[in-house]
Amino acid sequence: xxxxxxxxxxxxxxxxxxxxxxxxxxxxxxxxxxxxxxxxxxxxxxxxxxxxxxxxxxxxxxxxxxxxxxxxxxxxxxxxxxxxxxxxxxxxxxxxxxxxxxxxxxxxxx
Amino acid sequence: xxxxxxxxxxxxxxxxxxxxxxxxxxxxxxxxxxxxxxxxxxxxxxxxxxxxxxxxxxxxxxxxxxxxxxxxxxxxxxxxxxxxxxxxxxxxxxxxxxxxxxxxxxxxxxxxxxxxxx
Numbered sequence: 001x002x003x004x005x006x007x008x009x010x011x012x013x014x015x016x017x018x019x020x021x022x023x024x025x026x027x028x029x030x031x032x033x034x035x036x037x038x039x040x041x042x043x044x045x046x047x048x049x050x051x052x053x054x055x056x057x058x059x060x061x062x063x064x065x066x067x068x069x070x071x072x073x074x075x076x077x078x079x080x081x082x083x084x085x086x087x088x089x090x091x092x093x094x095x096x097x098x099x100x101x102x103x104x105x106x107x108x109x110x
Numbered sequence: 111x112x113x114x115x116x117x118x119x120x121x122x123x124x125x126x127x128x129x130x131x132x133x134x135x136x137x138x139x140x141x142x143x144x145x146x147x148x149x150x151x152x153x154x155x156x157x158x159x160x161x162x163x164x165x166x167x168x169x170x171x172x173x174x175x176x177x178x179x180x181x182x183x184x185x186x187x188x189x190x191x192x193x194x195x196x197x198x199x200x201x202x203x204x205x206x207x208x209x210x211x212x213x214x215x216x217x218x219x220x221x222x223x224x225x226x227x228x
Contacts, residue, residue: 031215041199043153043219086152090215097143097166098217100152 002027002091004101011106013077021072021104023087031090032063033098034072038083046072046085077108112136114220116202122226123192131187131223133202143217144177144187145201153201159185192227199224 003026013019023032034046047054047061049070054061058077063070074081084105088098115134123129135142140161145153146169155169161182170177174193179185189196199222205215 033217035219040221041224042221043201043203045216045218048216088153088217095141095158095160095165097155097158099155100145102152 002029002089002099004087004089004099006085006087006101006104008104009102011104013106013108015077015079015108015110017077017108018073018075019077019106021074021085021087021106023070023072023089023101025068025070025087025089027068028092029065029068029089030092031098032070033088034061034070035086035088036081036083037086037103043086074106077106079108079110082106082108114202114204114218116200116220116223118223119221120224120226122228124228125193126191128188128190129192129225131189131200131225133185133187133204133220135183135185135202135204136206136218137183139204139206139218141205141207142179142185143203143205144185145203146171147199147201147222149198156187156200189225192225194227197225197227 005024032050035043049061049063051065058075060073084103086103088100142159144156147153157177158166159179174190176188201222203217203219
C-alpha cells in the first residue's frame with residue numbers, strides 16, 4: 001500500500017517563528033488532507049489539498065502531486081499551534097479512505 | 111448533529127470483556143470510517159461504511175473486532191474478548207460523499223473513545 005512519510009518528526013519553535021512541515025507519499029493520490037491534533041486529542045481538518053496551493057490565515061499548504069509531496073507552512077507561530085500535524089492521503093482510483101503519516105509533533109514556546 | 115459524537119469517551123475494561131463503542135456521524139454524511147490510534151502514532155484505518163454497507167474491513171486486526179451501521183447513520187464498533195494490545199483511542203470520522211476530487215471528502219473526526227484494557 002501507499003507509504004506516507006512526514007518530516008521532521010519533532011519541531012520546537014519560539015513564538016513568532018515560521019516553519020515548514022513536509023509530507024512525502026509513495027504513489028499517486030486523489031485525496032490529501034492535513035490535520036492538527038490538539039493536546040486533548042481532537043483531530044481538526046486544516047486543508048483538503050490533493051493538488052495546488054491554499055491559504056487560511058497563518059497557514060498555507062502546497063501539494064505537488066506529480067512529485068509526490070506536500071508542504072504545510074505555519075507563519076508567526078503561536079502557542080496554540082502546538083500539537084501534532086498529520087498528513088493523510090487517499091490512493092488514486094480508490095474511495096476517500098485516508099492513510100496517515102506518523103505526524104510532526106510541534107511545540108511552540110512563548 | 112453539528113459534529114461527530116462518540117461515546118463513551120473513556121472505557122476501562124478487564125482483559126476478556128466485550129466492549130461496544132458508538133459513533134454518531136454528522137447527519138446526512140454518507141461515508142463513515144473507524145480508525146485506531148495507539149499512543150504516539152498516527153491513526154490507522156480499521157473499516158469503512160458507505161451508508162449501511164461495509165465496503166472495506168481490511169484494517170480490522172482480528173475477528174474479535176466487528177463493526178456495523180445498520181441504518182446508515184449510527185455505527186458501533188464492538189471488540190470481543192479484549193486484550194491489552196487493544197488499548198488505544200478509537201476514532202470515528204464521517205464525510206459527505208465518497209467520490210474523489212471533491213471537497214466533500216473532507217473528514218470530520220469525533221473526539222475519540224479511549225479504551226484501556228487491564
